[in-house]
Amino acid sequence: MKIAITNGRLVDPKHQIDARQDLYLADGRVAGVGQAPAGFQAEREIDARGLVVCPGLIDLSARPGKLETELKAAVAGGVTTLVCPPDLDPVLDEPELAERLVRQAADLGLARLLPLGALTQNLEGERLAEMAGLRQAGCIAFSQGKRPVLDTQALLRAFEYAATFGYAIWLQPQDYYLSRNGFAHDGEVGSRLGLTGIPVSAETVAIATYLTLAADTGVRLHLRRLSSAAGMAMVAKARAEGVAVTCDVGVHHLHLSEHDIGFFDTHARFDPPLRSLRDRDGLCAGVAAGTAALCSDHTPLDQDDKLVPFGEAKPGATGLELLLPLTLKWAAAAKLPLNAALAPVTSAPAAILGRDDLGHLGLGAQADICLFSAEEPWRVTPHNLRSAGKNTPFLGYEMAGRNKATLVAGQVVFDAL
Amino acid sequence: MHNPQLNSNGELIHLLSIEGLPRGILTHILDTAASFLGITDREVKKVPLLRGKSVFNLFFENSTRTRTTFEIAAKRLSADVLNLDITRSSTAKGETLLDTIDNLCSMHADMFVVRHASSGAPYLIADHLKRVGRDDIHVVNAGDGRHAHPTQGLLDMYTIRHFKKNFENLRVAIVGDILHSRVARSDIHALTTLGVPEVRAIGPQTLLPTDLGRMGVQVYHDMNEGLRDCDVVIMLRLQNERMNGALLPSAGEYFKHYGLTPAKLALAKPDAIVMHPGPMNRGVEIDSAVADGPQAVILDQVTFGIAVRMAVMSILAGN
Numbered sequence: 001m002k003i004a005i006t007n008g009r010l011v012d013p014k015h016q017i018d019a020r021q022d023l024y025l026a027d028g029r030v031a032g033v034g035q036a037p038a039g040f041q042a043e044r045e046i047d048a049r050g051l052v053v054c055p056g057l058i059d060l061s062a063r064p065g066k067l068e069t070e071l072k073a074a075v076a077g078g079v080t081t082l083v084c085p086p087d088l089d090p091v092l093d094e095p096e097l098a099e100r101l102v103r104q105a106a107d108l109g110l111a112r113l114l115p116l117g118a119l120t121q122n123l124e125g126e127r128l129a130e131m132a133g134l135r136q137a138g139c140i141a142f143s144q145g146k147r148p149v150l151d152t153q154a155l156l157r158a159f160e161y162a163a164t165f166g167y168a169i170w171l172q173p174q175d176y177y178l179s180r181n182g183f184a185h186d187g188e189v190g191s192r193l194g195l196t197g198i199p200v201s202a203e204t205v206a207i208a209t210y211l212t213l214a215a216d217t218g219v220r221l222h223l224r225r226l227s228s229a230a231g232m233a234m235v236a237k238a239r240a241e242g243v244a245v246t247c248d249v250g251v252h253h254l255h256l257s258e259h260d261i262g263f264f265d266t267h268a269r270f271d272p273p274l275r276s277l278r279d280r281d282g283l284c285a286g287v288a289a290g291t292a293a294l295c296s297d298h299t300p301l302d303q304d305d306k307l308v309p310f311g312e313a314k315p316g317a318t319g320l321e322l323l324l325p326l327t328l329k330w331a332a333a334a335k336l337p338l339n340a341a342l343a344p345v346t347s348a349p350a351a352i353l354g355r356d357d358l359g360h361l362g363l364g365a366q367a368d369i370c371l372f373s374a375e376e377p378w379r380v381t382p383h384n385l386r387s388a389g390k391n392t393p394f395l396g397y398e399m400a401g402r403n404k405a406t407l408v409a410g411q412v413v414f415d416a417l
Numbered sequence: 418m419h420n421p422q423l424n425s426n427g428e429l430i431h432l433l434s435i436e437g438l439p440r441g442i443l444t445h446i447l448d449t450a451a452s453f454l455g456i457t458d459r460e461v462k463k464v465p466l467l468r469g470k471s472v473f474n475l476f477f478e479n480s481t482r483t484r485t486t487f488e489i490a491a492k493r494l495s496a497d498v499l500n501l502d503i504t505r506s507s508t509a510k511g512e513t514l515l516d517t518i519d520n521l522c523s524m525h526a527d528m529f530v531v532r533h534a535s536s537g538a539p540y541l542i543a544d545h546l547k548r549v550g551r552d553d554i555h556v557v558n559a560g561d562g563r564h565a566h567p568t569q570g571l572l573d574m575y576t577i578r579h580f581k582k583n584f585e586n587l588r589v590a591i592v593g594d595i596l597h598s599r600v601a602r603s604d605i606h607a608l609t610t611l612g613v614p615e616v617r618a619i620g621p622q623t624l625l626p627t628d629l630g631r632m633g634v635q636v637y638h639d640m641n642e643g644l645r646d647c648d649v650v651i652m653l654r655l656q657n658e659r660m661n662g663a664l665l666p667s668a669g670e671y672f673k674h675y676g677l678t679p680a681k682l683a684l685a686k687p688d689a690i691v692m693h694p695g696p697m698n699r700g701v702e703i704d705s706a707v708a709d710g711p712q713a714v715i716l717d718q719v720t721f722g723i724a725v726r727m728a729v730m731s732i733l734a735g736n
Contacts, residue, residue: 186627187627187628188627188628188631190626190627191626191627191628191629191631191632192436192602192631192632193536193537193564194536194561194562194563194564194565194599194602195536195537195563195564196563197626197627199627263420263421263537263540263544264536264537264540264541304513307513307515307541307545308513308514308515308541309514309533309535309536309537309538309541309561309562310535310536310537311535311536311537311562312535
């Protein structure tokens, strides 16, 4: 299928393009930018007048829930690639399980699903999972999801083993003991409301441990969902010193803080928790500086999971369909141009994944594309969200930026033009 | 942010926390309590203000004392009182908190007095009542997790006003386990709202919440320093489970540093009063010589507590 996307505003952060240019796709790849390749005969032309044409969004953390529903939500939100953690049901600790999930996603033909394999068997933090087998089954790196590795020696062994084969390890830095029983930032609001706190040190202690082991073993380390300014500063410093570490931040953490808990609003319960305004500013600066990529941390939940007292509520928010507008909202507040706005959800995550065929629109890149209206306002309502999860602190808010069409590998998988 | 305790006219419809309530409402409750205090001394201890109304005591966490004082207060207002000990019934069968509330709504309740182990549970209930169009039912927080115990805070204020006449020139110290104490949080909000110029929090770092200073108090780790020239000393109960070594090495060491003895009390003003929300651990946070001494007003607190709870319930029922 040969497709021409014409009259759009092409934004490609990796190549620093922001211009009115046409895009030509053939055989699922980008075949021409600005100029059609010789003899190109478009079978379909998409008129992108008034729309931004950019690489499909890459979401470094999304829980798939019911696969078809959530992958439909992904492409509706302009997300063409999503990484899912291994702490699903069942846990992704055997190659067959990962293979099945990858195949199910591929059969749906919607967004690309890249699973993280379990680092340890059943995520118990003791015995190593079959990493090579999991890798072959499609796991792109290894993780514990939300589960800890309590035994630091077991962690060192896991780092060593992964480094042996050149596999990356993705961990959420949160010390188990410093965070156990906690459910809110250990700070002003949590103290006032009597919510058991998770101190920033739960994050920084874990980062210090992981960075030390990463430096010793040479493993490629990715830190998932930072929540604190201090944590971000540690990662920036390590990167400046040449440590092969990357990180991401959940997009909600760029907008919200502990103060958004208000009167015990369970929609503001996140893991890691929303922290102080200073932390929020530190995270924003880290993303703007390119230290961190963004993810939706998509966690679709039932309504009942939030209709309980704050400490009993499940953490997380639906995110796949809010990643784009929340990224644009952050960039607008920070007065960033569109290239800089979209880098944390396109080129930056592609670099973390080590995929030079994703996250950009250069010649030969996968034709994963999203076409969105940068200005069109829309209201976040349960009806407007395709995800089964309607759980979001932004319910009722007006967002600017609405995805209109999504292509994955040159196929139109979402079309609201 | 909309305060769920107040209606659009700024009147109290639920009592969930002292935080966010204007001084006028607190003073009104204290004044109303004063008018009820006389009733307690009469031969017929009842007034008909809540006649025909049903007050449900929903105790998701055990507390015979608090429940009893609410029950007495409601009965003196002529209300029908139902005590539901929910720890042993519905939730054990897997019913959610809001399922329980829906059921009770159908039983024509007028007021829920709620105690719950989770901070914020009464807010969830008030929010739910609004959502289902039953915000004619008033919610009184009788203690939620570590968050708030507003009627205790109010009765403490009543006690202070009774003995000290006003709040404007006082130095008040709160001593002990503030981290786990809903009483301390309610007291701090009440004291700062009523204009007490100096509120001190005294305790070891393991028992003080992070950023406590942001609540408008001065933090002391040295009790001798903290008690100096205070007008009011509020001692907090130390739960047994805090003494197992994780937060404190032993009850003995705690008493040595933070137990209120006659010698330490001598550092406060000579006419300082000593308060305690009860039940006391004698020899842990307070010496018997102080607890039974002339400066202790602990039993007065209990008496005032009934009048304050009558005031709260009658004001809510009138709004």
